[in-house]
Amino acid sequence: MKIYNTLTKKKEEFVPVNPPKVRMYVCGPTVYDYFHIGNARSFVMGDMIRRYLLYRGYDVKYVMNLTDVDDKIIKRANELGEDPKKYAEKYIAEFFKDIDGLKVKRADAYPRATEHISDMIELIKKLEEKDVAYNVDGDVFYDVRKFKDYGKLSGKKIDELESGARIEINENKKNPLDFALWKKAKEGEPEWESPWGKGRPGWHIECSAMSMKELGETLDIHAGGSDLIFPHHENEIAQSEAATCKDFVKYWVHFGFLNIRDEKMSKSLGNFYTAREVLKKYPAEAVRLLFAQTHYAAPLNFSFELLDSAKKATERISSLAKTVTEKLASKNFGDEEYELNFEEFENKFRIAVDDDFNFPKGVAVIFDFVKAANREMQNKNLPKSFYENAKGFLERTAQDVLGIVDFNFQDEDKSTGGKQDELIKILIELRQKAKAEKNYALADEIRDKLSAIGIILQDSKTGTTYKIKS
Ligand SMILES: [Zn+2]
Incomplete structure (x- = not known):
């Protein structure tokens, strides 16, 4: 299996630290609102990759964090006069509803930032001991000049980053790229006790602390949207590697942007869609197929026309799935020979997806299969083994890996609630x-x-x- 690694900018053979175990972490949501269809792409692609690793026999531990303390949450909650903790709670519940709606398998753990404050404090203490963090009157910053590999993920030098990036100016920082590990308490914000006084953690330290707590000091795969490469993932590396002196992540995987009709999705352009809105009109299978048809790292162009055709395409698979299921239930079989080579189709699927999770090619194999199976069924009176093999193939690939068909047909009515x-x-x-x-x-x-x-x-x-x- 090969994976394109953002860190080395190369497609590399996938060798986990401790096979068959795979420890995978995907940056989760900041729970201040319903998530949009662009976020949905990251959650679905993370899910599909995990499902494929399971299909390939790996023992996957899959973790996604929930950022439940953050500027955005505090700002929204304060505007509404609500308690930030309760406000975040509400959107955690909504997050799970939409994740289930997209038929994303639940992660093995969803650590919440507010439940890991002491782990974050420990990590910051370690960084202070190693002299890569400094405290200015209760705000603790990471000193990027002290980490020689800073910029290795985004492929940029500190000087370039300084002139190119939009960085918040703060007089307390030694260097504009230095980022907050601990933020001094402010009026109207949640706060925790710490060695630097009352305050709350910065966003980047949350992911370093929780991923290492759940998965150990070196992760096999860390994934997230490509907008997180800099500064979020760059900072995660700086924090984790300075603290442990070990490689933090073996393979960095980044999901491309989602555009709406070739335009950036934004509320001001009126082309902003939440996952919930889309799921009201379309079944999860159609959304997942649309996502699977574009390589995970490439930009994805979203439109309702494309979603309509994805929906029609999923109906071709589910129609075959139904026919096969009914035929097996009828126990009425023939004995004519067939040409369809099930093993060959499964090999093609595996070879396609083994190449850097090339789901678009995997999907093409499934549609070739649907065509071939329908052709055989039209012309011949087939034996039981044909239907059993067809069901097995579709269950393993289209259902269990891609989630673009569901043999549990009772669920069909879900699109109309x-x-x-x-x-x-x-x-x-x-x-x-x-x-x-x-x-x-x-x-x-x-x-x-x-x-x-x-x-x-x-x-x-x-x-x-x-x-x-x-
Ligand atoms: Zn993260």
Whole structure:
């Protein structure tokens, strides 16, 4: 397996520190609002990579932090007159709703910044002992000039970074690139006791402290949006490596930007979409397919037209999945020979995705498979093994790795929030009422009209149920 490593700027053979274990960390959300569709891309791609590593037999521990103390949270909460901790709590709950909506598998751990303050303080103390951190009247800064490798991830020298980057000017800093490890308490902000007085941690130290706490001093994969390369990930390296004198991360993986119709997504341009808005109209499978069709590191162009075609494409896979499932349930098989080589398709899928998680190529293999399987099924009376193999292949690849089909078909109605089921039940109730009033013409009309659109009512002594004819 090969992975493009942002640190070395090369595609490298993937060799974890301690195989088959893989320790993977992805920067999580700052919980001050619903996350947008660009964030959703990072969460889904992290999830897909993790699922692929599992498919390849690795024992993956996957961790994502939740930043629940930060300038943005405090600002919003204060504007609304709410307690920042409660405000963050609310958006943590909303985060999980949307993650589940996208069918992202839950991480093995979601450490919260406010529950790891003492780990952060310990790490800052270590940095102070090593003389790479300095305290100015209760604010503690990292001295970037003391870390000789500063800039190795973003590929820039300190002098270049200083002139190019937009850095907050602070008279207390020795160097403009120095960043806050600990921020002195201010009126109206959450605060914790520390050796430097009351205050709160800086954002960068949160990720260093929590990732090393959960996964050890050297991680196999650290991922995040490419906007985090500088300064966030550069600073994580500086903090962690100065403290441990070990490599912090073996493979740095960065997800490309998401643009809307070739434009940057922004609230002022009116092209800003939360994941929740998109999931109200489209199933997770369609969103995931759209994401999988672009290489994770490349910019992704998002539009609702593309999402419509992704949705149609997922329907081709789910239609095959349904046919195969029904055929297996019917136990009605033939014995004609088939040409489709299941092993070859799975090898092609693996070879494609082994190359730096090339999901677009993996997706193409799946659609070739759908075409080939449909062709065989049209012309031949196939044996049981054909359907079993087809189901196995689709489950392992399209379902378990990509999440673009779900063999659990009951979930299908989720895109309308289960409303279809409720609607049919209302009609059944009205038909019951019509019958009770001896209005049999109306009762039959309801039954026949439902039947005409494939919804079959079944009366029994215990009541009426329905089934949907496919
Ligand atoms: Zn982070």
